[in-house]
Amino acid sequence: MATKTFDAVVIGGGPGGYVAAIRLAQLGKKTALVEKESLGGVCITWGCIPSKALIAAANLVEEMKGAAERGIIAEPPRVDIAKLREFKDGVVKKMVGGIAFLEKGNGVEVVKGTARFVAPNAVEVEGGGEKTRIEAGAFIVATGARVIEIPGFKHDGKDVWTAREAVDLPELPKRLVCIGGGVIGMELGTVYAKLGSKVTFLEALPQILTGVEPQAVQLVQRGLRQRGATVHVNAKAKGYERRGSELVVKAEVDGKEQEIPCDKILVAVGFRPNSEGLGLEAAGVKVSPRGFVEVDAQYRTNVPSIFAIGDLTGAPFLAHKASKEGEIAAEVIAGMKSARDWVALPGAIFTDPEIGTVGLSEDEARAKGYDPISGKFAFGALGRAVAIAHTDGFVKVVADRTSKLLLGVTVCGPEAADLVAEAALALEMGAYLEDVALTIHAHPTLPEAFMEACKVALGEPIHVLKAPERPRKGEAATARA
Ligand code: NAD
Numbered sequence: 186m187a188t189k190t191f192d193a194v195v196i197g198g199g200p201g202g203y204v205a206a207i208r209l210a211q212l213g214k215k216t217a218l219v220e221k222e223s224l225g226g227v228c229i230t231w232g233c234i235p236s237k238a239l240i241a242a243a244n245l246v247e248e249m250k251g252a253a254e255r256g257i258i259a260e261p262p263r264v265d266i267a268k269l270r271e272f273k274d275g276v277v278k279k280m281v282g283g284i285a286f287l288e289k290g291n292g293v294e295v296v297k298g299t300a301r302f303v304a305p306n307a308v309e310v311e312g313g314g315e316k317t318r319i320e321a322g323a324f325i326v327a328t329g330a331r332v333i334e335i336p337g338f339k340h341d342g343k344d345v346w347t348a349r350e351a352v353d354l355p356e357l358p359k360r361l362v363c364i365g366g367g368v369i370g371m372e373l374g375t376v377y378a379k380l381g382s383k384v385t386f387l388e389a390l391p392q393i394l395t396g397v398e399p400q401a402v403q404l405v406q407r408g409l410r411q412r413g414a415t416v417h418v419n420a421k422a423k424g425y426e427r428r429g430s431e432l433v434v435k436a437e438v439d440g441k442e443q444e445i446p447c448d449k450i451l452v453a454v455g456f457r458p459n460s461e462g463l464g465l466e467a468a469g470v471k472v473s474p475r476g477f478v479e480v481d482a483q484y485r486t487n488v489p490s491i492f493a494i495g496d497l498t499g500a501p502f503l504a505h506k507a508s509k510e511g512e513i514a515a516e517v518i519a520g521m522k523s524a525r526d527w528v529a530l531p532g533a534i535f536t537d538p539e540i541g542t543v544g545l546s547e548d549e550a551r552a553k554g555y556d557p558i559s560g561k562f563a564f565g566a567l568g569r570a571v572a573i574a575h576t577d578g579f580v581k582v583v584a585d586r587t588s589k590l591l592l593g594v595t596v597c598g599p600e601a602a603d604l605v606a607e608a609a610l611a612l613e614m615g616a617y618l619e620d621v622a623l624t625i626h627a628h629p630t631l632p633e634a635f636m637e638a639c640k641v642a643l644g645e646p647i648h649v650l651k652a653p654e655r656p657r658k659g660e661a662a663t664a665r666a
Contacts, residue, residue, distance in 0.1 A: 186309070186316050191217045193518055194308065194321040195511075196300045196463070199226020200504040201495030202327030203284050205511030209325075210291040212519035217319060218293050219300040219310055224284040225277075226329055228504040231349045234280055236372055238273045239352065240535050243379035255574060264380050270354045302464035305488050323490050323518040326470075326478065327511060328463060330456035330496035337424030337435075338364065338452050344425075344432055346451045348373060358382050358449035362434045364422040366393030369453035371405065371536050377451075378412045379537075385445050387420040387436050394534065398546055401597035404577055405536045417443075425450060458497045482524045484514040492518065506530060529612035533602030538578040541605025544593030544612045547583050556586040560618075560642025562634050564598040566649055569629040575599035580638040582608075582618065589618040589643070600631055607632055618643050 191214075195206040198220030206218040223230045249262040288295050296319070298312020307320045332347045334340055342350050351373045359382065363374040366388025378384040386393065386409070393416060394402050406416050420438040427433075434445045458476045465472055471479050471487045478493035480486055486493050492514040495507030509527065516523035534540040550557040561581040564570035578598020584591050594608035611621055622639040626632050640646050 186318050188318040188320065189217070191215050191294070191319065191321045193217075193323045193325065193515075194219065194300075194319055195325045195327060196308070197226065197327035197329055197459075197495075197497075198224040198284070198295070199327060199329050199495065199507065200228045201329070201507030201511040202226070202325065203288065203511075204508040205325045205327060205494065205515045206293045207287055207291050208512045208515035209518060210288075210293045212515060212521075214515075214519060216293045217296050217321070218288060219296045219298060219308070219319070221297070221299040221312065223281055224288070224295065225281045229280045229284070230277055231352045233504055235273045235277050235352045236348070236376070237535060238276045239269070239354065239376045240372065242269055242272070243376045244537070247379055251574070264357065266354050266357055266380075273352070273354065299462075301462065302468035302470075302491075305468045305490050308464070321490075324492065325484075325511065325514050325518070326463065326465075326486075326491065326493045326497060327495050327507065328459040328497050329507075330458050330502055332453070333455045333457050335364070335422070335452065335454055338422065338450065340452065344427070344450060346449055348451075348453055351377075351451050356449075358447070360385070360431075360447040361449050361451060362387065362422075362432075362445055362447040363451045363453065364434075365452065365454040366390075366416065366418065367453060367455065368394065368534050370451065372534065373451060373453070374414065375409065375412075375536055378409060378414045384409070384412075384414040385447065386414065386416045387422045387434070387438075387445075388416070388418045389421045391418050393418060394536075394540075397534070397540060397542065398581065398595040398597070400579070400581070401538075401540050401595055404538055404597055405540070408537045408577065422452075456496060456502050458499075460497060482526075483517040484510055484525075485517065501530070501532070503530070503532065527613065528615070529609040531605045531609040533605065535602060538575075538598045539596075539601035541596040541601040541603075541608070542594070543605050543609045544591070545583060546593055546595065550583050550585075550592045555592060557583050557592060558586045558642055559583045560638045560640070560646075562637040562641055562646075562649065564631075564634060567629075567631070567634050567637070569631050569633070570599060572629065573599065580604070580634040582621075582635070582638045582642050584618050584639075584642055591616050591618060591621065591639075594635070594638075596635070598631075598634075604631055604635065607635055 193209045193214045194217045195202045196219050209216040246262050298310040300308040300310045310317045348369050361382045361384045363370040363386045374384045417438050423435045425434045431446050460476045477499045484492045494510035496502045513523045531543040563579045565576040570576045581595045583593040596604045618639045626636045
């Protein structure tokens with residue numbers, strides 16, 4: 186067996202691993218990146234990127250359907266799913282090619298195959314019928330996570346889809362049941378609803394998109410209803426059977442058995458870590474009972490030469506978090522004093538309306554001991570939103586009552602996933618409500634809604650009427666008279 190030696194080896198070429206490898210090489214480390222499938226991992230090949238290509242296309246269909254309201258008369262749109270799939274595949278190919286270009290350009294050696302630890306400083310990589318031993322001073326394990334299967338719904342790729350099949354758009358089912366009202370179920374279910382499927386969502390918990398501001402969730406649910414979809418919460422999917430030409434999903438909805446006929450089933454009920462088969466035991470790496478690799482604030486496992494990042498180390502399962510962790514681990518390996526020290530970890534959910542979140546919700550702020558105030562500004566009162574005919578939604582800011590330190594922001598509405606970037610920067614820089622409220626925002630633009638929401642929280646709104654002062658709990662109504 187051939188042996189190769191590197192300063193550092195990254196296992197897994199997803200958004201955690203490929204970024205870590207680039208950063209290691211930039212910092213002068215002779216680096217190998219081992220990937221068994223495609224560079225870019227789930228994110229690029231069947232997750233974030235292709236799903237966004239489909240979401241944008243589905244939005245275009247809706248824009249075209251609604252164009253007549255704005256005086257644009259066109260034929261009703263028809264969806265050629267083979268062409269759409271081709272477009273999506275082209276997007277993926279371009280992105281994968283971009284990553285390969287970056288790795289090569291930075292001097293990273295990409296090794297195709299499956300790595301398994303045989304010692305704390307060595308892995309064996311099997312690929313293309315060959316085995317290679319690779320030794321290194323440091324390893325970053327970034328093998329990610331995979332979809333969970335639930336009893337009664339064996340993923341067969343035909344009747345029962347995971348996100349992987351749903352993103353591949355094999356067909357447009359007349360009726361689709363989405364099991365799981367998490368991010369994946371809601372994003373992909375929305376695509377199919379927009380492309381013409383009759384979609385039924387089943388979510389076991391009392392709310393879809395658990396943890397998201399309920400006012401935003403209400404808007405998403407309203408939007409889905411308008412598109413002919415049905416959302417059942419407190420609905421646990423139990424199993425399904427084929428009856429003639431259709432499938433019948435059995436679910437317990439609010440404690441009562443229900444049968445939902447459909448043509449395809451999409452199961453999106455969460456992720457589990459890819460920690461098996463890696464030889465982590467052989468290397469002595471500690472893994473939690475649920476399979477997550479335990480790390481410190483520098484992403485080092487209990488074995489000093491082995492680091493772990495991204496989904497493998499636990500939720501939230503976010504590509505941008507994995508990338509940041511990859512950069513930090515690489516810097517630590519290169520001798521820098523980097524560590525997890527971020528304040529703001531934004532989230533972006535591509536439902537309709539879109540949702541962008543960062544920092545604490547009002548309830549979370551209270552639970553952390555703050556006395557929070559909030560300010561909300563609806564897109565319906567914003568010139569730009571009215572002009573582009575996307576007025577559903579709002580920006581809500583949460584701040585500390587006394588200091589006015591900004592604690593969290595939820596954007597629900599047009600371009601919310603992009604708009605939250607400004608809020609993330611504000612939180613990361615320790616901004617106060619005044620910092621945002623006093624910053625001139627170009628007019629007419631959507632980010633003005635963030636500035637306005639901060640003004641509302643300060644009690645100085647311009648484009649909405651000031652709410653009448655209400656006494657706080659336990660405070661005399663005349664206290665400020
Ligand atoms: P999730 O954990 O976000 O949601 C799964 C949902 O399925 C939960 O709400 C759960 O209550 C429900 N569920 C479980 N069993 C059920 C049953 N038998 N019947 C009905 N409902 C059931 O999982 P996901 O949507 O698969 O996403 C996986 C991970 O990927 C998540 O952590 C998600 O945040 C992440 N992700 C994020 C984005 C984004 O930020 N845009 C996009 C895709 C995925």
